[in-house]
Amino acid sequence: MTYDPNNIFAKVLRGELPCHNIYEDDDTLAFLDIMPRSEGHALVITKEKATDLFDVSPQALVKLMAVVQKLSPEIKEAVGADGVLIAQFNGAAAGQTVFHLHVHIIPRKEGTELKPHAGIMADQAILATTAEKIRKKLQTA
Numbered sequence: 001m002t003y004d005p006n007n008i009f010a011k012v013l014r015g016e017l018p019c020h021n022i023y024e025d026d027d028t029l030a031f032l033d034i035m036p037r038s039e040g041h042a043l044v045i046t047k048e049k050a051t052d053l054f055d056v057s058p059q060a061l062v063k064l065m066a067v068v069q070k071l072s073p074e075i076k077e078a079v080g081a082d083g084v085l086i087a088q089f090n091g092a093a094a095g096q097t098v099f100h101l102h103v104h105i106i107p108r109k110e111g112t113e114l115k116p117h118a119g120i121m122a123d124q125a126i127l128a129t130t131a132e133k134i135r136k137k138l139q140t141a
């Protein structure tokens, strides 16, 4: 699939769409999923124009996954979760809905079911509060 420069995450990267940002560096951006499957559900995206795992350079992939590794335990602690599900979908048949490479960080709490994938829009005020909590945790990491 050809990379579409007007996909939602490309617009987020260009600042054309807002997001609840939790982390940014030269190669990646992380923000909260607008339809979270659990509290603290975050997305880490590469700044490279890549549709999926098979389209990204190995260098950018390493940087992306290093950020996933760094953020996941901090997000887990910030929301008081017990574990973290890391998910990444390639192609519509696999469940991908936004065609700009991203990795899901989904905190899990014992006994709490996940909400549906890309199903229920969260309250913006709640997302803002969660993002603030995570940013504060990252500042002390």
Ligand code: 5GP
Binding pocket: 008, 017, 019, 020, 031, 032, 033, 034, 035, 036, 088, 089, 095, 096, 097, 098, 099, 117, 118, 119
């Ligand atoms: P995929 O299905 O491609 O792996 O995941 C795309 C994710 O992006 C979904 O979990 C969906 O909830 C989320 N999403 C869709 N549109 C937006 C948006 O405009 N902003 C944010 N922050 N997340 C979005």
